[in-house]
Amino acid sequence: MTIRARIFRSSKRHFDCQRLDNKEMVTATALAMLLKEDHIVVGDWVELIPPPVVGQEWVIEKVIKRNNAIFRNLPRVQKKSVIAANVDVMLVVTSADRPDYKRGLVDRYLVRSEYWDIPAYLIFNKMDLYTGDHFDINFEAERLKWLNVECFEVSASDGKYKQKHLDQGFVELSEKLRGKTAILIGQSGVGKSRMITELSEGRIQLLSGETNRANKG
Ligand SMILES: Nc1nc2c(ncn2[C@@H]2O[C@H](COP(=O)(O)OP(=O)(O)OP(=O)(O)O)[C@@H](O)[C@H]2O)c(=O)[nH]1
Ligand SMILES: [Mg+2]
Known part of the structure; x- marks a missing residue:
């Protein structure tokens, strides 16, 4: 069973997420394939897998499709850099x-x-x-x-x-x-x-x- 949560703070590998069910803040890492550039930003809704053993880490399994995104254009590399979502x-x-x-x-x-x-x-x-x-x-x-x-x-x-x-x-x-x-x-x-x-x-x-x-x- 996964738990829905929202990203409040993101760093390279760790994310502060607020659980939708009880509003508790937890720290999670993400599956490697989700850690590509711009893949998880502040405001994203995600699905979390609870830690198998107390004390181990929560893991972000999936990022829910965004309603909108705040982004910058990086014309030199022809890319968008997403800053925040939803x-x-x-x-x-x-x-x-x-x-x-x-x-x-x-x-x-x-x-x-x-x-x-x-x-x-x-x-x-x-x-x-x-x-x-x-x-x-x-x-x-x-x-x-x-x-x-x-x-x-x-x-x-x-x-x-x-x-x-x-x-x-x-x-x-x-x-x-x-x-x-x-x-x-x-x-x-x-x-x-x-x-x-x-x-x-x-x-x-x-x-x-x-x-x-x-x-x-
Ligand atoms: N008189 C007056 N001063 C204000 C008001 N709102 C903010 N200030 C003052 O304006 C100054 C700048 O406010 P900040 O909130 O730091 O401005 P900011 O937009 O966050 O600025 P940056 O962080 O540099 O982008 C501070 O000294 C505030 O106390 C207001 O409604 N009236
Ligand atoms: Mg300021």
């Missing part, structure tokens, strides 16, 4: 100030959301710093509506911030994300790590120093 929504995070809102960049991310076939939400973060001098949030929200992109007005650093310009704020965002798998995308400093801390109600604390150094968030 993502429900992509949060494009922007900030009202430091760094400024950049429409061109937002549009580039939205093209990727189409390309990866994952719906996007636009998050206007740091709205506690919004003055209206650099961009008009209502104009942006209106234009994004035509692209079927839902917009949210939030402040990840101010739990009491209430939206003033748009219909949807932090409460609505948290509600919509319940039970979903989301990825965050956005330039350095827009507040992605801070947002994850807020959305997880403090359960996940990303060390800004560490992530900033890698410039990945």
